[in-house]
Amino acid sequence: MELTEIEALLKDKLGLAEVHVRGEGSHYTVIAVSDSFNEMSRVKRQQAVYAPLQDKIADGTMHAISIKTFSEADWQKERQFHLPQ
Template structure:
């Protein structure tokens, strides 16, 4: 599965302010930024990102995924410094 397809699925499914998807067709890294993550546990944040991708994980289009989710404030404070394109 192409990283651009994954990005489009996430954008169309979730209210994300920013999303970065990298990796190859089977090992994907996702960084998602949104106000929807405020007050959520880290587990709930990851479950939110997993949800629209589950059918692709289940059918092995995505073999492995790493997720980092940030609120807008977290991203502005330190997330941007951790992420390098």
């Protein structure tokens, strides 16, 4: 699965302000940014991002996923530490 497809899927399903996906083989890192995360616990944030990907995980397309979630304000402070320059 292409990284852009995963980004488009998550952005569409979750209405994210930003999403960044990196992957190698079947291992992926997802950074999701949305103010909707402000009202969620850390576990609920993970579950929200994980849910649209369940089919890809079940069929083996995606094996391991690391998820980082940020509110838009937090992302402005943290982005320099999480994206390559």
